[in-house]
Amino acid sequence: MSSSESMISISGISKLFGQVKAVENVSLDIARNEFFAILGGSGSGKTTLLRMLAGFEIPSMGEIYIDGEDVSGVLPNQRPTNMVFQSYAIFPHLNVRENIGYGLLNKGMSKDEIEKEVDTMLEMIRLPGYGDRGATQLSGGERQRVALARALICKPKVLLLDEPLGALDKKLREEMQIELRQIQRQVGITFVFVTHDQEEALSMADRIAVMSSGKIIQVDTPTALYEAPASTEVAEFIGNINLLPGSIESTGEHVVIDAGKVGKLSVPAPQSQVKLGDNTVIAVRPEKIRITSENPGDGYNRLRGKLLAESYAGDRSYYYIDVEGLSRKLTVACLNELPATTRSMKEGNEDVWVAWPIESGLLLTT
DSSP: OOTTTEEEEEEEEEEEETTEEEEEEEEEEEETTOEEEEEEOTTSSHHHHHHHHHTSSOOSEEEEEETTEEOTTOOGGGSSEEEEETTOOOOTTSBHHHHHHGGGTTTTOOHHHHHHHHHHHHHHTTOTTOTTOBGGGSOHHHHHHHHHHHHHTTOOSEEEEESTTTTSOHHHHHHHHHHHHHHHHHHTOEEEEEESOHHHHHHHOSEEEEEETTEEEEEEOHHHHHHSOSSHHHHHHSSOOEEEEEEEEEOSSEEEEEOGGGOEEEEEOOSSOOOTTOEEEEEEOGGGOEEESSOOOTTEEEEEEEEEEEEEOSSEEEEEEEOTTOSSOEEEEEEOOSOGGGOOOOOSSEEEEEEEEGGGOEEEEO
């Protein structure tokens, strides 16, 4: 990515707290107007990285550039950024209008100019007519929208969001995901969003950086991360996945894997070279697998196993299959297209076949 395309350029930054490396040698470019997510579990370093972008933490080494300017040692209030927190952080003693316009008070704007900007923000966050309401009169989603408007009204070049939807219930969180994406497209600035929620990142971001132990282990689009993870660590972190270990028996148009007692399995040949005898893993998503009481025939990877349990999840059901030679149960996800009374699968050691097209598997190195 060229310097003209990058809004944020991070070069070799690390952050040490004593002997603990919270962030280690991270380099990253984030484009102008990009909705970028930093995804990781607890202790992965994602929040520390965001706080260094905001200026709340100073890198132990490395540099951060925003719009071509080195901001590595610049104070938070002197950076072209603003931040939205999980806790909303709106002022309880101010009404909605006063909360949103607070950041403009020291910019030398007239009262009428501030009122006009606040009205524009109220329309954008779909809260027209809410200006005189007190902070305690708002729902969680409304408070988060007010916090978002307050951060955007000062027109930062970059908006930083620290798990801003984490305190909302599931339904409201899903609604806010859509609204956040629409607002980002409307204002046309760079959003950097930190979350531990894979579905949240997949549904909103243009690109995602997956972090683990202070390092970025893959940066890619949501589709690429889900369909073509670069490692077993990423594959297991992004959604549900089945991992079948084995060694490479033959190569060609398809790579054949000897999976021991599980049998022989095939995957499309990867772009990188593989060697006979190499240990590897076949990764296949649960929704790519079909379950049946009859042998599916040629053209598929197929395994025989016992149906141990079913988990009903409304729009889909998860089936857990015990396959001899696998240390973990195989998971199959099926949409519930038929009423429950018409489905014939019965849990409790029933013999079944599971199958997936060769093209649906992915070869990963261990």
